Amino acid sequence: MKLSANWIRDFVDLTVDDRRLADDLTAAGIAVEGISGSGADTVFEMEIGTNRPDAMNHYGVAREAAAIYDVGLKPLSSFGLQASGASDPGAEAPSKSKKSDAALKRRSSTESPVFPITVEEPQLCPRFSARVIKNVKIKPSPGKIAHRLQLIDQRLISNAVDATNYILWEMGKPTHVFDMDLLEGGLLIIRKAKVGEKLKTLDGVERTLSPEDLVVADAKRPVGLAGVMGGYDTMITDKTKNILIESAWWDPLTVRKTARRHEIHTDASHRFERGADFESTVLSCDLVARLILESGGELIGDAVDVVSRRLDQAPVILRVSEVHRILGDHLTGGHIFHILKKLGFNLIPEGEEDAEFRVQVPSWRLDVEREIDLIEEIARLHGYDKFANTLPAFRGAVVELPNAAMDKAFRERARALGYNEAVSLTFISNSDAERFSSASVLELENPLSEEARVMRSSMAPGMLDMLAWNLNRDVEDVRLFEMGKVYELRDGERIEPERACLGTTISALMKSLPADAALDVSKGDNAAAAEAFRLFKGDVENLLAVFECGNLNLDRQTGEYFHPGRSARILANGAVVAEFGQIAESVKSDRKLRQDIFLAEFDLDVLHKLGPRRVEVEAPAKYPAVERDFSFVFSDDVEFGAMQRAVSELRLQVLRSFVPVEIFRGGSIGAGKYSILLRIKLQSDEGTLRDDQIAAASEQIVKALQKLGGVQRV
């Protein structure tokens, strides 16, 4: 919102320059975000809070300046406005006294009105004022008006329309001008729209109205959408001779609903939604009339002013003690009185030793209703930076979230393993939701795009997108992890399970393989995939070791987006804690991924329940260990897991480890078989193992492996 510094100075005599004025206004909450132009053409870019419609115009800002600098504010006046043949100079300054209200009412009720107006909705239109001017000349606005409006980026239309715009920007009250001769029946009715009724608004759009919409209508049809936009068919044109000026006070909620329903946001609706000044309806009509009359024409009769009900602005009690409780105790009653008085509040001291004030709120400050609202005004005008900085004492304790330590350990481990922490957006497409999870999902009513319609029910799509982002930029070695929530509906209730996701390219995995550490020494794609899988599985195991998982059980029941032969599900105590492995070829090709990708998904909710791993300490062995290697040939359908199970079932006290050392396929081994070199480590807590003990254990192990179909190579 732009305002002219010079225009503000019309109403207040200031000695400070524009830059200083901008700084001081900003410090008082009337934010000047930028300054452009210079001299008389200096323009302030304003940022006025949604609660301060009174300051969204030049006079309102001048009022703030007057309070800040403690100087006088010049009254707004329609002085010089005179109806043809009448001696009444029209309304004077904002007329708030009961007496002048009474005078207005008497005029509009006892004399035959200049223009008949019927308000059928007194709750929604408590006040409707109007002015009639005749024999006007529609032409471009005079230079000063045009210049000022252009300065603040307002489009020029004609002197009559510009006059309403000028007054809106001058003192904040929206008004509207009708070509009076186009108003059928020579009357106006404020009523709800009828079902199916149509109105072509000033923007040229034909709108079908709702019975909830409040309209200004003539005898036949709606001619304006109350507080939002006037009608096209009754607008001012070159041919207009006679004008009806409207200035009303509309119910904020009704205006807001209508504006939203029809998706129109106007300067008028913006102000009416936030509450206009009830007392300025007649004055604004008069100010508009005077501007139009500068180009010729005559004022007809008195203002029409239909007041159906008055706005109730109850006085607010302000206790000095409450000011002190919220702001601290350095402001005296005298300070408080002076600050509020300058802003137009009327204060009557009450209570013992003026411990409180009865405060009457000015009509333009509908945002001030409570004691705390007044306290804010006091703090704002006093200057926030003048309050001393203090630190409060505290009687509580600092508590960590229950899973904080586990999550921290998980993050640290993932980073130590070389994975960068990433954050992806929480939206996924419907097709990804279906592909990557079986949960029922939460869809957005107003998504940013079709691709972002669903709240993620899996971390996998986001991870794959991030991996693709890197691969598409020739970054080949990528390791990423992300921790966060997924969003699901379970039994109709929304839940937000916590997940972690690990993603890496096969090239990054293979680079971490130490020289000579490859198990499968035969060549071939499968050998490389087996190594990559083992490397990735090691990372997964390292991460699971944060938690008290006990023995892990693996099976092959993974989601369809995983490669069926190169993925696994991990169970701890019967609960699924992770799925991991290479992604399926179809996913790889659909997402145009240029490398094999490995993905792991951790169910943090389950893992959190298992708790952090308890460290069970074992003293380092006292006696030397012995290693023995055995070379076997097995059929491909015997997996290492089977050998491991068979050996562990022997429950050998002295067996410390049983690991594969080398694998070979092809050559003399023959198809469907593989050679595997196995290494055992034997050790006793009681003494150095004797040869016969070693031989006995070895024999048992060899026998167990032979039982599985293994043929020992000697």
Added chain:
Amino acid sequence: MPYTVPKLTDYSPAALEHAAAECLRACSEEASAVPNDAELKAFRDRWMARKSGILTQINDLWLKGAPREAKRDAGIRMNELKARIQELVENARVTVGDLAKDSAGRVDISMPGTRRPIGAEHPVLRASREMCAVFQRMGYSIAEGPVVETDYYNFEALNFPPNHPARDTQDTLFIAGQDSKPQRERLLLRTHTSPVQIRTMEKLCPPIRIVIPGVVHRNDPPDASHSPMFHQIEGLAVDTNITFGDLKGTLDHAMKEFFGSNVKTSFRPSFFPFTEPSAELYISCFICGGSGRRGSDPCRPCKQTGWIEALGCGMVDPNVFEFVKDNGYDPKKVSGFAFGMGADRIAMLKYGVDDLQLFFHGDVRFLEQWA
């Protein structure tokens, strides 16, 4: 073999000559092969140390033990020897040793180090963690809440009445299919972390101090400074005697802790439905030091104003307390302050990132800079 001072029995001139020559030869040999500074110091100590250096030993063993008649001759020779050894020791320098012997085991120390990959903490989460830690040190506990919220927690209980224009500023993303529910139960994506204020006050009685990191969403198309998903850090302190000065002092301290002790703070009036008085906190630009310029160039982060908007804050509005009054939050008895800041924004400021989108691509070239 390092040189050891022999005992003298023969004090004949020839024997003295020989002993002195041996000693000198040993010293000069050591002096010519000092591989480094530490050895140089050890060498000097071994020969010159007052208590048990070789010179002292010679004095003790050779001179004191000399027979009366040989004392004079021995004294002269010893002084001569002492002077020459002193000269040798003083002139000794670290010498490059035997080139041929060394280069056999020599490595090129200028070769790049092999760095095993270390993953980095995400910059936004790091900034968030560090900011939360500042408050944890001031007695704040971490609190959390759901991302998919109800209208009640995101708006109503925070003093955004239904149909209030202040709701327009929030650009809310709504969950589909909620029309049949009463408005306060309708689901949406929380637009700020403030709902956790209410949820926590429902659970815990005052006094409380909480800091709330979390993800929020708005219907903002992505650009350099907007994202439909971003991160906030919210704070709330409620007690019987919290004042506006406490709000200012707490945040002033936090900004100095996070951005550096040179940072100055300034509070400007603002509007939020759930706080009153409300303020925006500005910090003096820690990049240009508040001057608005960097050398001859304009300072971009502060738009040449010398000040950077850091967060919104204010005293908790009594209307908010009314919603949790039954849990001990009688607005007549307690007061408090709340604040909220964008974690992504403070990360951008702290690390000099000028495009918000960089945080969400997972581009390792960007992320690994924090490793």
